Amino acid sequence: MRRCAMRRIGCVSVGALLVSLLQFVEPSLAAERVTLNVAIGADVNVVDVHKNLLGPGFKEKNPNVDFNVVGTGTGEAASRAIYTKIKAQQDAGRKNWDIDVGLVSMIVASQMVREALLHKYVPGIQAARLVTGPETKRAFGVEVDGYVVPMFHNQIAIAYNPKHVSKPPRSFEDLVAWVGPNPKKFGYNGIKGGVSGQGFTVGWVYWKTGQYQAFTQGPFDKGKEPLWRKALEELRDFNRNVVITSGNAGTLDALNRGEIWMGAVWIDQLVAWKNDGRMDPAITPVMISPGLPIYPLYLVVPREAANRDWAAKYIDHVSRPEVQAKIIVERFGWYPGVDAARVLPLLSPKAKDLLFxxxxxxxxxxYSRQMPIGEYFNAILLAYEEIVR
Structure with missing residues (x-):
C-alpha cells in the first residue's frame, strides 16, 4: 500500500512537472518570431496603409509578428509581378514560398485560382460571413469563393457638377439624352487611360447587348461578336460628343477645372481628391442603371506560403468591421471590402456623407457589375481599338 501510494505520489509529481513544463514551453512557442511578407500590387498609398496602420494594428495584439511590406508597382503589371514570382516558385518545386499575403487584381486572382496557386483560407477566418457580393464568388468566370477577401472596393460611377447639371442621369439612356444638347461636357478616358474608362466601355456594352450574365459567367461564345461590335459602333457615335481624357486623374482634373461637367470616375479617387483639397467639393457621384463595374483588389494567401496561418489571421484583422470603418473608409475614402451594411453603422457622419x-x-x-470573363474582356477591348479608336 505504501509503495502504491508512493508510486501515485511519484506519478502525480511527474504529471505536475509535465504540466508546468508545458505551461512554460507553450508561450515561448506562441511567441516564436514570425515575419509576414506582404506583397502589394497597388499604389504607394496602399503600401503605406499596410506598413503604417494595418500591420502595426495587428502587431499590437501579436507582438511576435513583424512585417515586410513591399509594393510591386501600379496597375495590372503590379499584380502580374506577384503572380510571376509565385508561379516561378511553384514551377521550381520550392516549399515555403516567400510571399505570405498578396494584394492582387481580380483578373490576376482569378488566374491564380485557376492554376491552383492559392490557399483556400476564407472558410477558416471569423470574417468569412462578411465576405459577400458576387465578386467574391466568381471573377472573370472563375470560382474564387473561399480564396479571396477584397481589401476594399473600387467602384466606377458618374460624377457630375450640380452647378451645371440640375438633374443627374440615372441610367445610360439618361446620359445619352443629356450629352446630345451638352456636347463635349461629358468625359471618360477611353480604354488606354485607365480601368475607369474600360469599365465605362464594358458597362455600355452590357447595356446595349443585354448580355451581362453571358459575358460575366461564360463560356465564351464568338457567335455573340455581332452584338458587342454593334454596341461599340453606337459608342463610337456617342464619343463624337464627349471628351476622351488623358486618364483617371485627367477626368477628375477636367471636372475640377470645369472643362467637363460630368465624367466616369473611381469614387475612391474622387473622395481622396476631395480630402486632399484638389477637387471641388460640390462634385457628386451617382450610379446609373443597369450598372457599372466594381473592381476590388483581393487579399490572397499563396498555396505554399511559409506562414499561411498567420497570413489568414492578418487578413481576418484587416476585414474586421471596425478596422474597415476607421482605416479603409474614414482614413482613405475607399468602399469597404466586406459587407457594407456591417461597416456603415460604425462610420462618422462625415464619412457617411462623403461615401454614402x-x-x-x-x-x-x-448597380455594381462584374467585369466580363477574360475572353470577352479582351475581345471587347480589341473591337474598341478597331471600331471606336
Whole structure:
C-alpha cells in the first residue's frame, strides 16, 4: 500500500512537472518570431496603409509578428509581378514560398485560382460571413469563393457638377439624352487611360447587348461578336460628343477645372481628391442603371506560403468591421471590402456623407457589375481599338 501510494505520489509529481513544463514551453512557442511578407500590387498609398496602420494594428495584439511590406508597382503589371514570382516558385518545386499575403487584381486572382496557386483560407477566418457580393464568388468566370477577401472596393460611377447639371442621369439612356444638347461636357478616358474608362466601355456594352450574365459567367461564345461590335459602333457615335481624357486623374482634373461637367470616375479617387483639397467639393457621384463595374483588389494567401496561418489571421484583422470603418473608409475614402451594411453603422457622419450620401449601400448592391470573363474582356477591348479608336 505504501509503495502504491508512493508510486501515485511519484506519478502525480511527474504529471505536475509535465504540466508546468508545458505551461512554460507553450508561450515561448506562441511567441516564436514570425515575419509576414506582404506583397502589394497597388499604389504607394496602399503600401503605406499596410506598413503604417494595418500591420502595426495587428502587431499590437501579436507582438511576435513583424512585417515586410513591399509594393510591386501600379496597375495590372503590379499584380502580374506577384503572380510571376509565385508561379516561378511553384514551377521550381520550392516549399515555403516567400510571399505570405498578396494584394492582387481580380483578373490576376482569378488566374491564380485557376492554376491552383492559392490557399483556400476564407472558410477558416471569423470574417468569412462578411465576405459577400458576387465578386467574391466568381471573377472573370472563375470560382474564387473561399480564396479571396477584397481589401476594399473600387467602384466606377458618374460624377457630375450640380452647378451645371440640375438633374443627374440615372441610367445610360439618361446620359445619352443629356450629352446630345451638352456636347463635349461629358468625359471618360477611353480604354488606354485607365480601368475607369474600360469599365465605362464594358458597362455600355452590357447595356446595349443585354448580355451581362453571358459575358460575366461564360463560356465564351464568338457567335455573340455581332452584338458587342454593334454596341461599340453606337459608342463610337456617342464619343463624337464627349471628351476622351488623358486618364483617371485627367477626368477628375477636367471636372475640377470645369472643362467637363460630368465624367466616369473611381469614387475612391474622387473622395481622396476631395480630402486632399484638389477637387471641388460640390462634385457628386451617382450610379446609373443597369450598372457599372466594381473592381476590388483581393487579399490572397499563396498555396505554399511559409506562414499561411498567420497570413489568414492578418487578413481576418484587416476585414474586421471596425478596422474597415476607421482605416479603409474614414482614413482613405475607399468602399469597404466586406459587407457594407456591417461597416456603415460604425462610420462618422462625415464619412457617411462623403461615401454614402449619393451612392448608398443599396445602390452598390443593385448597380455594381462584374467585369466580363477574360475572353470577352479582351475581345471587347480589341473591337474598341478597331471600331471606336
Amino acid at each position: 450620401k449619393d451612392v448608398t449601400p443599396d445602390d452598390l448592391a443593385k
